[in-house]
Amino acid sequence: MTEKRPIWTKSFINISISTFFIFVVFYALLTYIPIYVMNDLGGTATQGGLAVSAFLVSAIIMRFFAGLILEKYGKRNVLVLSILMFAVSTILYIFVGDFTVLLFLRFFHGIWFSLMTTVGGAIAADLIPPERRGEGLGYYGIAMNLAIVGGPFIALTLLPYVTAQSIFSIFAVIMAIGFLCALSVKLDEVPAAPKEAERKLVFSDFVEKKAVPIGSVAFFVSFAYASIISFISVYAESLGLIKTASFFFIVYAIAMLLVRPFSGRIFDSIGPNVVIIPSLIIFAIGLFSLSQTDSPWMLLFSGALVGVGYGTLLPSFQTLAIQAADKHRSGHATGTFFALYDTGIAIGSVSLGIIAAAFGYSNLYLILAAFILCAVFYYVWVMKKQTKATN
Incomplete structure (x- = not known):
């Protein structure tokens, strides 16, 4: 009887933890941003919804370019860069004092969320033995599902006690831990099929x-x-x-x-x-x-x-x-x-x-x-x- 190859390798654990922290911050911000817009920036509920939408719009647009970027620059490189930039974007919330600036930051933040979650899922799939992929991606998905609880809980628990800047600072610390975990992910990259040096982009690139x-x-x-x-x-x-x-x-x-x-x-x-x-x-x-x-x-x-x-x-x-x-x-x-x-x-x-x-x-x-x-x-x-x- 063939022994099952393991799912819980060091790299799989680290990519799962990084993903968990990414989604904790994502769901925490999803909950907190509309409140922040109304309470701290003097905005309306409509503006709060717009700040949420700006993030999702850039994330959806970037999804179509993510595969091409991963293929060109390598999954691990994109993983490290996207989590770093997601963390930097999280830090920048501390310095926002204007709704227009927040809107641009939300759009910028969504780009890196899209890249990280795309590459994270792809790396997790590559790290899991093919014959156990359904089981392994099920475990990986737990990171996202648990964050649905953890993110809003952190945001709403902190809300009555600390300032907006303190809340954003805590989110930044969470992302710093996620970034450190991402650095420990090791991956044997699978080379793409060879292509001509100069060619037009086609539908399959997106x-x-x-x-x-x-x-x-x-x-x-x-x-x-x-x-x-x-x-x-x-x-x-x-x-x-x-x-x-x-x-x-x-x-x-x-x-x-x-x-x-x-x-x-x-x-x-x-x-x-x-x-x-x-x-x-x-x-x-x-x-x-x-x-x-x-x-x-x-x-x-x-x-x-x-x-x-x-x-x-x-x-x-x-x-x-x-x-x-x-x-x-x-x-x-x-x-x-x-x-x-x-x-x-x-x-x-x-x-x-x-x-x-x-x-x-x-x-x-x-x-x-x-x-x-x-x-x-x-x-x-x-x-x-x-x-x-x-x-």
């Missing part, structure tokens, strides 16, 4: 076509998930459950952590459909449960279902996107995947707010539950089409 089908499924799922990120606290407040809402993502994280080790192994040993189809259905049930919520326990139960369902889907989709591409194109595949995923979040955050204003939050979650059930059939169609193409 997009990995083989990652688009599963990326489109992730787009629809992240579109629905935007309702959780953007509106769960507002919805809970409308139900008189705002105190319970602070525990929603804690329950989400615990549920996700309980199933992640098993779901990754099942993905590798039996196949993706056995993991993804039930996870889509559970996510849909979680959204339906939210639409019917009228008590604290039901809100937390919904959080557990969303954690099991959605928390399993993201690493599973990312694994399929990377597996669909050639190994030296893992950076392009990761960039393409996250471009579609981020676009779903961005569009969902805006359009679902309009739907919620028209029909109410309860009906919004009911509509999205049906939407995700439709996504099950779309996923099955995509996988059948992809299987035919490879045969």
Whole structure:
């Protein structure tokens, strides 16, 4: 019997820790920036939303260039540079005193977030034995999921006690630790296929076509998930459950952590459909449960279902996107995947707010539950089409 090759190497641990700190700061800023704009810069809620959007716009744009940059300069070089610049950008918040300057900084910051998260996922995939990639990327995804809890918790806990400059300074220290971990990542780079010295850029330099089908499924799922990120606290407040809402993502994280080790192994040993189809259905049930919520326990139960369902889907989709591409194109595949995923979040955050204003939050979650059930059939169609193409 062949011994399993290890997942938890020193480099894999370090890239996971770096990613965790990146996402802690990302989610902390996502929570804190609108408050900072209104309380410290004298801005409006609309300006606070604009500051969030500027970050996401640059991140999405950079996704399409990330694969080309990784291929040209090497994954480890891009990793170190992008985390360094992300840390420097975090430090610069300390000196911001004007909304216009903040807007430019947010756009600049988003560029390095996009590069780092793209290269981080690609490096993690390269470090994991191919036969254990579903399991390994599931573990890697825990870093992002835990940050959903850790980032807002740090920001909101510090808010009543310290100044904005102190909060940004703490974020900078967190990023310094993340940068030190990134320096310890070692990687055997896979050379790309040789190219002519002078040539025109083509579509494949920006997009990995083989990652688009599963990326489109992730787009629809992240579109629905935007309702959780953007509106769960507002919805809970409308139900008189705002105190319970602070525990929603804690329950989400615990549920996700309980199933992640098993779901990754099942993905590798039996196949993706056995993991993804039930996870889509559970996510849909979680959204339906939210639409019917009228008590604290039901809100937390919904959080557990969303954690099991959605928390399993993201690493599973990312694994399929990377597996669909050639190994030296893992950076392009990761960039393409996250471009579609981020676009779903961005569009969902805006359009679902309009739907919620028209029909109410309860009906919004009911509509999205049906939407995700439709996504099950779309996923099955995509996988059948992809299987035919490879045969």
